[in-house]
Amino acid sequence: MNMTASSSNMALGMTERLKPIHEKVAAMVRDEIAPLDEEFLAEVEKGDRWGYTPRQSEILEGLKKKAKEAGLWNFWLTDSERGYGLSTVEYAYLAEEMGKSHLAAEVFNCSAPDTGNMEVLERYGTDEHKAKWLKPLLEGEIRSAFLMTEPEVASSDATNVSMSCMRDGDDYVLNGEKWWSSGAGDPRCKIYIVMVHTPDESRPRHQQHSMVLVPAGTPGIEILRAMQVFGEDDAPHGHMHVKLTDVRVPASNLLMREGAGFEISQGRLGPGRIHHCMRAIGQAEAALEAMCKRSLQREAFGKKLAQLGANYDIIANARMEIEMARLLCLKAAWMMDKGDARAAAPWISQIKVIAPQVALKVIDEAMQMHGGAGISQDFQLARAWTHVRTLRFADGPDAVHRRQVARQELKRYTQEKV
Ligand SMILES: Cc1cc2nc3c(=O)[nH]c(=O)nc-3n(C[C@H](O)[C@H](O)[C@H](O)COP(=O)(O)OP(=O)(O)OC[C@H]3O[C@@H](n4cnc5c(N)ncnc54)[C@H](O)[C@@H]3O)c2cc1C
Numbered sequence: 001m002n003m004t005a006s007s008s009n010m011a012l013g014m015t016e017r018l019k020p021i022h023e024k025v026a027a028m029v030r031d032e033i034a035p036l037d038e039e040f041l042a043e044v045e046k047g048d049r050w051g052y053t054p055r056q057s058e059i060l061e062g063l064k065k066k067a068k069e070a071g072l073w074n075f076w077l078t079d080s081e082r083g084y085g086l087s088t089v090e091y092a093y094l095a096e097e098m099g100k101s102h103l104a105a106e107v108f109n110c111s112a113p114d115t116g117n118m119e120v121l122e123r124y125g126t127d128e129h130k131a132k133w134l135k136p137l138l139e140g141e142i143r144s145a146f147l148m149t150e151p152e153v154a155s156s157d158a159t160n161v162s163m164s165c166m167r168d169g170d171d172y173v174l175n176g177e178k179w180w181s182s183g184a185g186d187p188r189c190k191i192y193i194v195m196v197h198t199p200d201e202s203r204p205r206h207q208q209h210s211m212v213l214v215p216a217g218t219p220g221i222e223i224l225r226a227m228q229v230f231g232e233d234d235a236p237h238g239h240m241h242v243k244l245t246d247v248r249v250p251a252s253n254l255l256m257r258e259g260a261g262f263e264i265s266q267g268r269l270g271p272g273r274i275h276h277c278m279r280a281i282g283q284a285e286a287a288l289e290a291m292c293k294r295s296l297q298r299e300a301f302g303k304k305l306a307q308l309g310a311n312y313d314i315i316a317n318a319r320m321e322i323e324m325a326r327l328l329c330l331k332a333a334w335m336m337d338k339g340d341a342r343a344a345a346p347w348i349s350q351i352k353v354i355a356p357q358v359a360l361k362v363i364d365e366a367m368q369m370h371g372g373a374g375i376s377q378d379f380q381l382a383r384a385w386t387h388v389r390t391l392r393f394a395d396g397p398d399a400v401h402r403r404q405v406a407r408q409e410l411k412r413y414t415q416e417k418v
Contacts, residue, residue: 011089012330018090025072025108026097033063034101037380041102049235050185063107064140072108074138076115076275077122078337088271088333092278096326099282102383109140113182116272117144117193120211124255124264129213133191145184145216147242148195148265151177156400158195158265161209163244165196167251172196172212174247177224182394185226185238190216194244195265198258209261213253220247230386266341273348273395274336277329277355280391281322283384284359288318290379291366305369314369318362325351325358346408349401356391357398363388 014022040059047053052060067073075094078086086094098104105111114137121134136142153160163176174196183189191213198210214221224241226233233239255264292315295306305311332351335344363385367374375382392398410418 007331010331010334012327012334014093015087015090018086018093021072021075021084022093022097024070025075025094028067028070028072028107029097029101029104032066033104033107036063037102044235049233050238051187051236060103060106063103064109067107068109068140073140074109076110076271077118077138078271088274088336089330092274092330092333095275095278096282096285099279100286102380105279106140109138110275112272112275113146114144115275116268117146117191119271120193120255120264120268123267124211124260126252128252129255133213136190141188142190143183143186143188144191144193145181145189145240146268147178147181147184147192147214149178149180151179151241156397158262159205159208161195161197161261163194163196165198165210165212168248170251171248172251172254174212174214174220174244174249177241177243179239179241180227180394181240181242183237184216184223184240184242185234186236192216192242193255193268195261198261200259203259206262207259210258211255211261211264212249213255214244214247214249218247218249220245229390232386266345271336273352274329274332276391276395277325277332277351280355280359280388281326281329283388284318284322284325284362287359287363287366287381287384288315288322290381291315291318291362291369294366295369311369314365318365321358322362325354328354346405349404352391352395352401353398353405356388359388360385360392 036059040056043053043056043059047056075084075086075091077084078088078091094108095105095110098108098110118134118137121129121137125134133142133144137144148158148161149155150161150163153162155161163174163178166173174194176196178194181192184192192215194212194214196210196212197208199208222243222245224243226235227239227241229239292306295311295315296304298305301308306315328347329351332344332347335347338344363381367379367381367385370379370381373379407418
């Protein structure tokens with residue numbers, strides 16, 4: 001992490017080509033998507049929680065169609081001829097806007113876990129995988145899930161992943177349980193990327209796992225339950241607890257080769273992690289905006305709320321912390337754009353810790369400034385806080401990322417393994 005050397009010619013600003021795209025995305029989020037968030041979410045209570053009511057489909061598919069027709073689609077596909085060919089730095093500005101609305105990321109076909117999964121299929125899939133799964137994902141016709149975490153093992157150390165995957169003739173047969181499989185509740189979710197254990201003593205510790213494509217609905221797959229986050233099941237997306245019993249898939253569904261699981265997961269989780277961070281910064285911005293507006297609207301003790309107690313400091317600190325987090329996020333994005341995954345990793349880890357931390361603090365202060373209303377259904381702050389809180393676990397808990405940052409730092413002063 002040599003700051004001076006790695007930071008030369010670092011361009012973090014908005015490029016000219018991005019400006020008109022950014023304007024369109026920001027306007028669509030603000031004027032067309034965010035106003036429909038609440039109606040869309042309220043519909044979940046009306047139908048089968050794990051399906052879409054006609055109105056939900058109308059809202060979501062209508063917005064997607066509009067975005068696609070306007071060419072506002074698949075921005076995440078950085079450095080590629082298929083998408084815009086934006087850099088990760090450029091994408092960061094768009095993802096931040098998307099973070100301001102519940103539906104926005106999906107409207108632009110930029111939502112988790114699909115972006116990470118599509119990246120895997122694009123980089124590591126065969127032509128057949130791409131035709132069957134990547135194409136409809138890129139079109140926004142289906143959705144996907146990523147199954148790594150298991151209930152029985154500490155999954156922040158992914159070498160613990162234990163799902164069995166045995167070769168049987170031309171097939172693989174999978175057995176075991178996964179949980180927190182985000183998106184697996186969605187009826188449109190058609191494909192799972194599953195991390196499995198394929199032990200081989202001749203290979204090193206980080207080559208004992210593989211990734212296999214498992215179509216949703218393959219016989220032997222059982223959705224046991226939806227995990228709840230503070231009592232909410234996040235239907236119809238869902239974070240599912242899934243059991244696989246003798247699930248049989250063709251051997252050609254293996255990604256790359258046996259033992260390549262970690263190699264693939266590094267490729268997948270890097271961009272995925274940073275997308276979450278960019279959106280979290282957008283959520284923090286939205287919370288700060290709400291906090292400022294509310295504190296100017298209401299009065300107590302003869303003054304506007306903004307003018308009471310330490311509220312200037314609270315607002316100023318929120319602004320300063322958001323700015324710091326955004327710069328760190330852009331730097332991590334810039335490191336990714338340089339193409340050296342190993343060099344970018346500690347930067348991704350830094351922002352993976354900082355972005356949720358800052359966003360949680362700002363959202364918390366915004367809730368406080370709103371009084372009781374701040375944690376109610378009348379504002380989206382409580383939902384934003386709940387979502388951002390999960391990011392301190394999803395894609396690796398804080399401690400694992402801090403470890404990565406500290407090891408990188410210590411390496412500068414010792415030849416020993418740290
Ligand atoms: C809403 C949500 C969505 C998720 N979506 C997905 C998904 O789509 N797919 C998927 O596979 N997983 C998903 N996850 C799971 C997530 O990635 C795991 O929860 C996370 O990796 C931690 O694994 P674990 O829960 O097994 O915790 P454990 O590994 O048991 O760790 C528990 C705690 O131990 C401590 N700890 C661990 N390592 C260290 C260390 N090195 N130093 C100090 N302390 C440490 C930390 O405090 C950590 O939080 C999701 C989780 C949530 C909450």
